[in-house]
Structure formats: structure tokens, C-alpha cells
Amino acid sequence: MDETRDVAEPQDEIELAVEGALRPLSLAEFVGQHKVRGQLQLLLDAARIRQRPADHILLSGPPGLGKTTLAMIVAHESERPLRLSSGPAIQHAGDMAALLSSLTPGEVLFIDEIHRMARSAEEMLYLAMEDFRIDIMVGKGAGATSIPLELAPFTLVGATTRSGMLPNPLRDRFGFTAHLEYYEPEELEQVVERSAIVLGVGLPRHARAEIARRSRGTPRIANRLLRRVRDYVLVHGQSGRAGGAPGSPAATQADVNAALELYDVDPIGLDRLDRAVLDALVRRFRGGPVGLSTLAVTVGEEAETIESVVEPYLVRIGFMGRTPRGRIATPEAYAHLRVPHGDGSLRIDDL
Incomplete structure (x- = not known):
């Protein structure tokens, strides 16, 4: 067993290194989000000239668009260490105090899903962000006293998928707020091209475009689909074809289509759950509401799950609508499912 573990551990380390290499290390390597990249570059350059930590940064937007990667880039380009945490893990003021008091000067603190922190932790963060200090309560009742604790200057990078859930006092303390947008297919194709090189997968342009088209405007999904295509080609013994490095898999567009069909990803990126929701809405409820x-x-x-995972994409591509009376299917949804658009479907009154 020891010999097996000794063999497996180096392989695991290699795989983790490859997965980590999928994340760009600089703003120049980061694909898409051109406006946000330019704003961040200015912020970091100014902080470097002033020789001070950069202002606090809030990154908002749907999952998978690169918020964590941008936080890592901020730390890398600032030449500062990065501390990772998440809102659900900070449920008490003591958790926040322990985290903040352990930061080194200039360190970048990344809090993912920052809107899910406990209210007591949020209130402690207000003072820390503004004055780089926190107040520690010692004792209880009438004898309790507040002891101020000075903190090392730091940069907070907060990420949220629901910026509306952040209290205004917290949102106002960020020096820069950026909203990440969904990617265009051309940008996703660049993401897939770079990731294919890192993963050692030979991928012609048409195959890259096919993966990009089914990735729902999200780099994380594009990379996930690329891994499944890599697995499909490896299992079916397609390595060594033209376009791939020696000993690496080389995929064709036919491989991409077969792999994504196997994983129930249709030509516009809908998966099994998406189609189940649409099918129920159209066939069982006659289009809603x-x-x-x-x-x-x-x-x-x-x-x-339906509200946070399925609906945003269906609404964005025009297959579903939200009304005060409920969810409705649009004519485009009927056309995609190849169902006749009957009398029980979308009505103007429901819009």
C-alpha cells in the first residue's frame, strides 16, 4: 500500500499543478473583462507608486467568471501574500478578529461569498476596513471593557454573487467595485485555447469554438467541458493524432460533439436539469405561469437550485420569463424543444 501511495502522490501533485496553471497569473494573461482589467491595473499601479496597499476591492457577478482568479492576480501583481477565506466560514465576531489580527502588513485578504458572513463579523469588518483596527470586548455585563487592537494595513478583496444582499455600510467601504459580465463566444474560445495548451490537448479551431458555444458564457464551464473532452479522447484511444503534443490526446470536432452529448450538454449549453425544467414548463404546465x-x-x-442555477441562463437566452404570477415559457423555448406553440403557451397578458 505504501508503494501505491508513493506513486499516486506525485501524480496528484502534477494534476494539482496543471489545474492551478489554468488560472492566469497576471492581468495581461486574463482573458475578457477588458474594462475591469483596465480599472484594476490602474488601481494596482497607483498603489505601487504610492507604496501603499491597494484600496479594498469588491468583485460581483455570476459564479465562474473569474472573481477568485482576479483576487489571486491582485496579490501576485502586488507582490503580497494572499489569505483565502469565505463568508460562510466567518460566523462569529471572534472568527473575524482572529483572521484580521493574523494578517501581515500589505497582505491581501480574499473573502468569497462575502454576503454570507454573520452580521456581527460584518460590523467588526467596518472599522477594520476604514481605520485598520478592531475593538475587542473583554468581560461581560457592566464590567465589560473595549480594548482597541491595531491591525496591519491590508487589502480586502470581497467576492459576491449577490451584491444586493450586502449591507450599504459594507459596500460603501470598498474603494473599487467591479461587476463581471458573461463572456462572448470569441473570448471563451481564447480561454479554451489557453487551457488546452496547459492540459496538453490538441484542439482544432472548430472544436474550440464548439466548446465555447456550449459554455454558457462562463470560463469555469468551458474548462470543465474541456476536461471531459480530454477524458473522452483518452479513454477512446485517440492520442497521437495530428495537432497534439507527443503522447497527448488530440481531439476533433466529432470527439467534442460525442463527449458533450455523452454528458447531456446540448448545442446551446443546456444540460439535463435545464431541459427538464423547460420540458415541465412547456409540456406539463402549457407554458405557465x-x-x-x-x-x-x-x-x-x-x-x-432552480432559482440560482437554472433560471439565470434560461432567462438570459430568452427561454423563460419571470412574472408576478410565476414562470412562463417563451416561443423560443417551444422552438428549441420542437413543441408546437399552442394556445396554452406564453400570453402577452402574462408579461
Whole structure:
């Protein structure tokens, strides 16, 4: 068993190194988000000239667009260490105090899903962000006293998928707020091209474009689909074809289509759950309107999953609408499912 573990550990380390290499290390390597990149570059350059930590940064936007990667880039280009944490892990003021008091001068603190922190931790963070100090309460009742604790200057990078849930006092303390947008297919194709080189997968342009087209405007999904294509080619013994490095898999567009079909990803990026929701909405409820909870029960999923994972993409591509009376299917949804657009479908009154 020891020999097996000794062999496996180096392989695991190599795989982790490859996965980490998928993240760009500089703003110049980062694909897309041109406006945000320019704003961040100015912020970091100014901090470097002033020889002070950069202002606090809030990154908002849907999951998978590169918020964590940008936080890593901020630390790398500032030549400062990075401390990673998350909102759900900070549920008490003591958790926040321990985290802040352990920071070194200039360190970059990244808090993912910052809107999910406990309120007591948020209130402690207000003072820390503004004055680089916190107040520690010692004792209880009438004898309790507040002891100020000075903190090393730091840069907070907060990431959130729901910026509306952040309290105004916290949002106002960030010196720079950026909203990340979904990627265009051409940008995703660049992401896939770079990742294919890192993973050692030979991928012609048409195959890259196919993966990009099915990635829902999200680099994380593009990289995930690319890994599944790599696995498909490796398993089916397609290594060594033209376009790949020696001993590496080389995929064709046919391989991409076969792999993504195997994983239930259709030509516009809908997966099994997406199609189940659309199918229920169109066939069972005749296009709606139907309530979210009823729709969730019908497809056997949690309502929160439908609302946060499925709906945003279906609404964005125009397949679903939200009305005060419930969810409705659009004519485009009927056309995609190849279902006749009957009388029970979308009505103007429901819009």
C-alpha cells in the first residue's frame, strides 16, 4: 500500500499543478473583462507608486467568471501574500478578529461569498476596513471593557454573487467595485485555447469554438467541458493524432460533439436539469405561469437550485420569463424543444 501511495502522490501533485496553471497569473494573461482589467491595473499601479496597499476591492457577478482568479492576480501583481477565506466560514465576531489580527502588513485578504458572513463579523469588518483596527470586548455585563487592537494595513478583496444582499455600510467601504459580465463566444474560445495548451490537448479551431458555444458564457464551464473532452479522447484511444503534443490526446470536432452529448450538454449549453425544467414548463404546465416551488417539485430539485442555477441562463437566452404570477415559457423555448406553440403557451397578458 505504501508503494501505491508513493506513486499516486506525485501524480496528484502534477494534476494539482496543471489545474492551478489554468488560472492566469497576471492581468495581461486574463482573458475578457477588458474594462475591469483596465480599472484594476490602474488601481494596482497607483498603489505601487504610492507604496501603499491597494484600496479594498469588491468583485460581483455570476459564479465562474473569474472573481477568485482576479483576487489571486491582485496579490501576485502586488507582490503580497494572499489569505483565502469565505463568508460562510466567518460566523462569529471572534472568527473575524482572529483572521484580521493574523494578517501581515500589505497582505491581501480574499473573502468569497462575502454576503454570507454573520452580521456581527460584518460590523467588526467596518472599522477594520476604514481605520485598520478592531475593538475587542473583554468581560461581560457592566464590567465589560473595549480594548482597541491595531491591525496591519491590508487589502480586502470581497467576492459576491449577490451584491444586493450586502449591507450599504459594507459596500460603501470598498474603494473599487467591479461587476463581471458573461463572456462572448470569441473570448471563451481564447480561454479554451489557453487551457488546452496547459492540459496538453490538441484542439482544432472548430472544436474550440464548439466548446465555447456550449459554455454558457462562463470560463469555469468551458474548462470543465474541456476536461471531459480530454477524458473522452483518452479513454477512446485517440492520442497521437495530428495537432497534439507527443503522447497527448488530440481531439476533433466529432470527439467534442460525442463527449458533450455523452454528458447531456446540448448545442446551446443546456444540460439535463435545464431541459427538464423547460420540458415541465412547456409540456406539463402549457407554458405557465407556474410557481417556482411547484416547478421544483415537478423536476425533483430544490427551489433554490432552480432559482440560482437554472433560471439565470434560461432567462438570459430568452427561454423563460419571470412574472408576478410565476414562470412562463417563451416561443423560443417551444422552438428549441420542437413543441408546437399552442394556445396554452406564453400570453402577452402574462408579461
